[in-house]
Amino acid sequence: MSRVKHAVAGRKRRKRVLKAAEGQWGGRSRFYKRAKESVAKGMMYSYRDRKAKKRRFRVLWIARINAACRLHNISYSRFMNGLKKAKILIDRKILAELAVSDMKAFGKLIEAAKA
Secondary structure (H helix, E strand, C coil), X not given: CCCCXXXXXXXXXXXXXXXHCCXXXXXXXXXXXXXXXXXXXXXXXXXXXXXXXXHHHHHHHHHHHHHHHHHCCCCHHHHHHHHHHCCCCCCXXXXXXXXXXXXXXXXXXXXXXXX
């Protein structure tokens, strides 16, 4: 039986890893072993940070809503509780957008939450 050589498959695999490592600094983009380590670590970071991104945006939205609420002399927690009691179901992303772009509409929501 003839010996199997993996030249084509191996080259394809190495090219794929080096292509993924493009833009990395120094040997990380040129040497296969360094590139493989760097790409693997990058994949772990990208998985982790897709989750962290959602948390960071939620924190940003809450900060924006809170700032707009404070301008109308109400705290964030009282505002959210008032919306819940008034059965107004708007998520924080939309509330934050309203707080930044449309203060009149946000003011009406605050009045509804206070009542």
